[in-house]
Amino acid sequence: MTPADLLWILVALPLVAGLACVLLPQRAGGTLSRLVVLPMIVLAAGVAVAVADRGPLAHALGGWAPPLGIGLRADGLAAAMIAMTALVCAAALLYAEPYFTAHRAERERSSFRPLAWTLWASVNALLLSNDLFNLYVTLELLTLCAAGLAALGGNAEALAASLRYLLAALVGSLAFLLGVALAYAGTGTLALPELAARVAADASAPVLAAALLAMIAGLALKTALFPLHGWLPPAHGGAATPVSALLSALVVKASFYVLLQLWVGPMKPVSGDLGAVLGALGVAAILWGSIAALVQAKLKWVVAYSTVAQVGYLFVAFPLLEGDSAGSAFGGVALQAIAHGLAKAAMFLAVGTLMLACGRGEVAAICGLAGRQPVAVFAFAIAGASLAGVPPTGGFAAKWLLLEAAWIAGSWHLAAPMIVGSLLTAAYVLRVLRCAFLPPANDAPSQRVAATMPALALVLALVALVMGFATTPLLSLVQVGAGGIAAVAVEPR
Numbered sequence: 001m002t003p004a005d006l007l008w009i010l011v012a013l014p015l016v017a018g019l020a021c022v023l024l025p026q027r028a029g030g031t032l033s034r035l036v037v038l039p040m041i042v043l044a045a046g047v048a049v050a051v052a053d054r055g056p057l058a059h060a061l062g063g064w065a066p067p068l069g070i071g072l073r074a075d076g077l078a079a080a081m082i083a084m085t086a087l088v089c090a091a092a093l094l095y096a097e098p099y100f101t102a103h104r105a106e107r108e109r110s111s112f113r114p115l116a117w118t119l120w121a122s123v124n125a126l127l128l129s130n131d132l133f134n135l136y137v138t139l140e141l142l143t144l145c146a147a148g149l150a151a152l153g154g155n156a157e158a159l160a161a162s163l164r165y166l167l168a169a170l171v172g173s174l175a176f177l178l179g180v181a182l183a184y185a186g187t188g189t190l191a192l193p194e195l196a197a198r199v200a201a202d203a204s205a206p207v208l209a210a211a212l213l214a215m216i217a218g219l220a221l222k223t224a225l226f227p228l229h230g231w232l233p234p235a236h237g238g239a240a241t242p243v244s245a246l247l248s249a250l251v252v253k254a255s256f257y258v259l260l261q262l263w264v265g266p267m268k269p270v271s272g273d274l275g276a277v278l279g280a281l282g283v284a285a286i287l288w289g290s291i292a293a294l295v296q297a298k299l300k301w302v303v304a305y306s307t308v309a310q311v312g313y314l315f316v317a318f319p320l321l322e323g324d325s326a327g328s329a330f331g332g333v334a335l336q337a338i339a340h341g342l343a344k345a346a347m348f349l350a351v352g353t354l355m356l357a358c359g360r361g362e363v364a365a366i367c368g369l370a371g372r373q374p375v376a377v378f379a380f381a382i383a384g385a386s387l388a389g390v391p392p393t394g395g396f397a398a399k400w401l402l403l404e405a406a407w408i409a410g411s412w413h414l415a416a417p418m419i420v421g422s423l424l425t426a427a428y429v430l431r432v433l434r435c436a437f438l439p440p441a442n443d444a445p446s447q448r449v450a451a452t453m454p455a456l457a458l459v460l461a462l463v464a465l466v467m468g469f470a471t472t473p474l475l476s477l478v479q480v481g482a483g484g485i486a487a488v489a490v491e492p493r
Contacts, residue, residue, distance in 0.1 A: 368440025
């Protein structure tokens, strides 16, 4: 077996696990999930090591080379995202077992496992896809899994939020599919390497600009970029806790990953001034999402609106992905996507633990939990520090590089909102922590929580923290196969 063979296994193994969870009895399905999680983490780590050592990996399914066959390819960014996906999915699957038991929701747990495993396979397939049509197919499969997961609560709120998400995601998918059709009409190919060459040869064709516009619109809707974010807070805030972690950390990142790869890859010659528009929307998302998170009364809605704000940091990088600032911007946006995925999943798992411990979902209800659930509160604090860009977390390294790119480009209109957004992030994180350290009410309910639940949140938060100490190898990894993006300094200056 060669390292390239790991690519198809990363897609096939979770699909098989998901199917097995449907066919096996309840207890056997739980055992299988726990057993397969570790091999998936090892496989993801193996791909990252192989890419760092050998360069991009490629595999043609069935021996049929693209464009006739389906090709899989892993560059450095894909390998890093696959590793982050493995950690988040593993934590969510392990967290779900005691979570659904505490809620006495056996039916939801039996539905969660196959959907979560299929979502894992979908994310891996998307990250490894090497042509536009397979990107569309994997986006659709991911959407269906996410909508099913969001509806698991079964109550009216969860079902309404799930349907709203499904409608928004399908509209986004149709817009993306229109862009794919226009790109094929203009170039006659869907394979990304050939597409890049043909777009570069005829960058002035109006059909290619229309294709990029349609794909940007669809992917921005799926990524919940302001002002297309209306579906996100209800879907993330109303879903079961392990589902919220998957939606925020992975589903939103998957559509953004597609847009970023198209932007720095085949569609770069026709991007024109669209980067400035995306940057402006990113700034609006940072400010609006942060202020909205600051005034929310419910814990999960604080974290959900935080996702709207943190997505803005990803889009602020687009106008900086050219010229001398390109290297720092690409490194910063790559680290931001990974650090946010880990920190946001940790934050949702920590918040879910606190809500279960106090029996309520309001911020004011967690008074006194710092003493009763110190691990969950500590995990929330570390994850919040990463989101706010406090050194030495991974979020700090990401935001430092984005600020460096803005400095190089002289874009103070982008740098200032990023700094303000970090201060607002610290404000809503400290607001939650303050409540956790206040004395509890005399009649405050208390419920025991399985020790593994806050522990899993802490593990993800600590990985986000350790990222700040591993900036050098991470930046070296995400640069592998990054196309025309200039090399970025391997440590913040």
